[in-house]
Amino acid sequence: MSNVIKCLIIGSGPAGYTSAIYTSRANLSPVLYEGIEPGGQLTTTTEVENFPGYPESVTGVEMMEDMKKQAQRFGADIRFGIVTAVDLSERPFKVTIDDSKTLLTESVIIATGATAKYLGLESEQKFRGMGVSACATCDGFFYRKKDVAVVGGGDTACEEASYLASICNKVYLIVRKDFLRASQAMQDRVLANPKIEVLFQHNSKEVLGDDGGVTGMLLTNEKSEEVKINIDGLFLAIGHTPNTQLFKDVITLDPEGYIITEAGTSKTNIEGVFAAGDVQDPHYRQAITAAGSGCIAALDCERFLLNNL
Ligand code: NDP
Numbered sequence: 001m002s003n004v005i006k007c008l009i010i011g012s013g014p015a016g017y018t019s020a021i022y023t024s025r026a027n028l029s030p031v032l033y034e035g036i037e038p039g040g041q042l043t044t045t046t047e048v049e050n051f052p053g054y055p056e057s058v059t060g061v062e063m064m065e066d067m068k069k070q071a072q073r074f075g076a077d078i079r080f081g082i083v084t085a086v087d088l089s090e091r092p093f094k095v096t097i098d099d100s101k102t103l104l105t106e107s108v109i110i111a112t113g114a115t116a117k118y119l120g121l122e123s124e125q126k127f128r129g130m131g132v133s134a135c136a137t138c139d140g141f142f143y144r145k146k147d148v149a150v151v152g153g154g155d156t157a158c159e160e161a162s163y164l165a166s167i168c169n170k171v172y173l174i175v176r177k178d179f180l181r182a183s184q185a186m187q188d189r190v191l192a193n194p195k196i197e198v199l200f201q202h203n204s205k206e207v208l209g210d211d212g213g214v215t216g217m218l219l220t221n222e223k224s225e226e227v228k229i230n231i232d233g234l235f236l237a238i239g240h241t242p243n244t245q246l247f248k249d250v251i252t253l254d255p256e257g258y259i260i261t262e263a264g265t266s267k268t269n270i271e272g273v274f275a276a277g278d279v280q281d282p283h284y285r286q287a288i289t290a291a292g293s294g295c296i297a298a299l300d301c302e303r304f305l306l307n308n309l
Helices: 012-025 040-044 059-074 122-126 134-142 156-163 184-192 289-307
Strands: 006-011 031-033 077-079 082-086 093-097 102-106 109-112 112-116 147-151 171-173 196-199 202-208 213-220 226-228 233-235 240-242 272-273
Touching: 006 012, 012 031, 012 040, 012 059, 012 109, 031 240, 040 059, 040 112, 082 134, 109 289, 112 272, 122 202, 134 147, 134 156, 134 233, 147 156, 147 226, 156 171, 156 196, 184 196, 213 233, 272 289
Parallel strands: 006 031, 006 109, 031 077, 109 272, 147 171, 147 233, 171 196
Antiparallel strands: 082 093, 093 102, 112 240, 202 213, 213 226
8 A cells, every 4th residue: 555654653852753763764764743842842941961962062952953854864754743543453553643634554653752740830831941840850950059949749859859959059849748759768868868958738839030030939838828938940840741642542551641661672562553752751751761762662663564564
């Protein structure tokens, strides 16, 4: 069938583009749909200093543009559009784009990522990228010797608070309950760190700032009293939502909604459907790990098509 493509990639973060680079170089003529947020989560961060190969750092937007150009150089067909439905019951798989077009494909690489949860405050959105971040590993370094706050009480929040404490002057950990949900070891580490002050039973009311970015935060304590802290950076660590709504009745997901892949591979429970990047990774969530898993998915896909076309 001439109108069936060999490989469809859904998503345009580091995982999607890396899959596109590898599959296009393998002559699989991939088609990639960029999705709702072309370039993915990295386009919402500022500088990226920890992706190997950029000794002078690079902005998230520039890096994603570079990855896109690199994929296009080898013939990847990158399209603006959103996958709105999938029928993975038989091959070729049937995929609907923008609720209107249908595309048939022999294989699919899902790289739809995850979305960091935000508190939903207007002031938080106003200072996004100007002191408000959802990734301490990405942005913590810019707050060297400064005061920052982390919101959340899970493993991510504790890990980020510990990491920030190694760089910053002081770290407030803002926890809405009177206990931490993180593993005991993480809790112990946080509670023993003199640079971290845990504010239990505090809720975030408003992010304060000026033209230069974040300057503080207004909280309410358990007695509903207002508490103001002075900070230069605010890190949200209240969880992520994997972008798997399209696949929930079709592909095996874990209880949090992340795609489950066969250990050491990118294979999902459906033959010919692969997953890469944050959509299948609740732990590492880095651009480099996403890119690495995009490469794995492309190689798995290439091998699958070699045996199944
Ligand atoms: P979690 O869902 O475990 O924790 C989210 C935290 O954010 C909770 O403390 C929750 O509070 C709080 N929270 C949620 N919404 C709000 C809100 N609106 N305002 C204030 N606080 C809020 O997410 P994590 O990202 O921490 O972890 C996800 C998974 O990844 C977990 O299974 C975790 O164990 C795992 N992980 C493991 C690591 C490791 O092993 N090294 C490192 C990082 C993550 P509340 O408790 O009140 O609901």
